[in-house]
Amino acid sequence: MEDKKIICKDCGSEFVFTVGEQEFYKEKGFENDPVRCLACRRARKQQNNR
Structure with a gap:
């Protein structure tokens, strides 16, 4: 496994x-990057908490 470069869609x-983040995502069961x-x-997240 290696670091991935991703372009933010926002x-x-x-x-x-x-x-490390990829392993955390896998551990939590998240399938998408x-x-x-x-x-x-x-x-x-802050916007959604209002």
């Missing part, structure tokens, strides 16, 4: 999906 910036960078994920 802001278009490139971010790294590390091996993230489509948003950390900043966009946080912003979206």
